[in-house]
Amino acid sequence: MFSKACExxxxxMIYLSSVQSEGRLAGLKEVASSIxxxxxxxxxxxxxxxxxxxxxxxxxxxxxxxxVDRPITMLEVVNAIDGDRIIRGCVLGLDECSSVHPCPAxxxxxVIREQLKxxxxxxxxxxxxxxxxxxxxxxxx
Amino acid sequence: MFSKACExxxxxMIYLSSVQSEGRLAGLKEVASSIxxxxxxxxxxxxxxxxxxxxxxxxxxxxxxxxVDRPITMLEVVNAIDGDRIIRGCVLGLDECSSVHPCPAxxxxxVIREQLKxxxxxxxxxxxxxxxxxxxxxxxx
DNA sequence: AGATATTAAGACCTTTTTATCCTTTATTAA
DNA sequence: TTAATAAAGGATAAAAAGGTCTTAATATCT
Numbered sequence: 481m482f483s484k485a486c487e488x489x490x491x492x493m494i495y496l497s498s499v500q501s502e503g504r505l506a507g508l509k510e511v512a513s514s515i516x517x518x519x520x521x522x523x524x525x526x527x528x529x530x531x532x533x534x535x536x537x538x539x540x541x542x543x544x545x546x547x548v549d550r551p552i553t554m555l556e557v558v559n560a561i562d563g564d565r566i567i568r569g570c571v572l573g574l575d576e577c578s579s580v581h582p583c584p585a586x587x588x589x590x591v592i593r594e595q596l597k598x599x600x601x602x603x604x605x606x607x608x609x610x611x612x613x614x615x616x617x618x619x620x621x
Numbered sequence: 622m623f624s625k626a627c628e629x630x631x632x633x634m635i636y637l638s639s640v641q642s643e644g645r646l647a648g649l650k651e652v653a654s655s656i657x658x659x660x661x662x663x664x665x666x667x668x669x670x671x672x673x674x675x676x677x678x679x680x681x682x683x684x685x686x687x688x689v690d691r692p693i694t695m696l697e698v699v700n701a702i703d704g705d706r707i708i709r710g711c712v713l714g715l716d717e718c719s720s721v722h723p724c725p726a727x728x729x730x731x732v733i734r735e736q737l738k739x740x741x742x743x744x745x746x747x748x749x750x751x752x753x754x755x756x757x758x759x760x761x762x
Numbered sequence: 763a764g765a766t767a768t769t770a771a772g773a774c775c776t777t778t779t780t781a782t783c784c785t786t787t788a789t790t791a792a
Numbered sequence: 793t794t795a796a797t798a799a800a801g802g803a804t805a806a807a808a809a810g811g812t813c814t815t816a817a818t819a820t821c822t
């Protein structure tokens with residue numbers, strides 16, 4: 481559904497949100513080990529998220545990453561990494577697929593796509609981090 | 622959502638279903654040009670579909686491919702090419718993700734996944750081919 | 763039987779995605 | 793001002809996905 485990079489990005493954002501609730505930052509090493517992701521690859525994704533203005537980075541000793549101070553939806557994170565293919569793209573891969581020029585499955589998926597978009601728009605990192613903090617959900621196996 | 626190969630597979634199956642309604646077969650060349658897919662890659666996917674018992678192939682002149690004679694759901698085609706990751710896989714990529722050990726987004730996606738599964742199970746190739754035959758939907762741009 | 767049309771199978775190439783390494787630059791604290 | 797720490801970025805490697813090409817096998821027609 482999402483690319484690997486996007487899966488990591490969501491876990492990164494959720495983890496950093498939970499760290500933020502404790503009023504501190506987390507560095508690359510801590511992030512990578514907490515979500516069980518390869519460090520160097522994680523660094524690249526962190527940079528993408530910084531460039532997308534979803535994170536701020538602070539260098540030097542006691543530095544690390546911080547989630548920007550506003551509500552962030554899942555959709556923003558997904559868009560930053562995977563673009564809008566999940567929302568816009570045709571199920572059967574047609575370049576042009578709309579109600580006026582639909583692929584055979586178009587109508588069968590309209591409702592699913594709407595629902596998916598709804599979830600991505602309405603789910604905020606703040607909602608997801610709570611489960612992690614309370615120990616009800618997990619970022620790694 | 623689906624792999625490229627799976628998108629092609631669905632279009633192949635839909636096209637062959639529509640051809641079958643005319644009481645004839647279609648060969649590789651015709652299939653590939655009708656769904657606008659690379660011929661050699663299409664050949665590979667056709668073979669996979671034959672091995673998965675969704676198609677029969679007939680060699681020799683006037684040969685081609687034929688959809689097996691029973692109702693086939695979208696899910697069967699997707700499973701044959703992409704496996705069950707779309708149904709089973711975790712949104713955030715956890716190896717273990719279930720109601721007892723959920724990822725932070727697990728519950729937000731349960732309903733979507735159910736709905737998606739429903740569409741895949743309940744939509745048959747026969748339903749999709751009708752739109753193509755009547756000219757209401759399209760397999761290429 | 764021979765010629766031809768057709769699929770089967772698999773080796774091979776290309777591009778994209780994922781992952782890693784290593785050097786540079788910036789920041790802070792002592 | 794220096795040592796330690798941390799992010800940034802370039803280069804590249806490994807793996808997966810996507811795609812191509814060649815050869816072999818098979819069925820049909822003449």
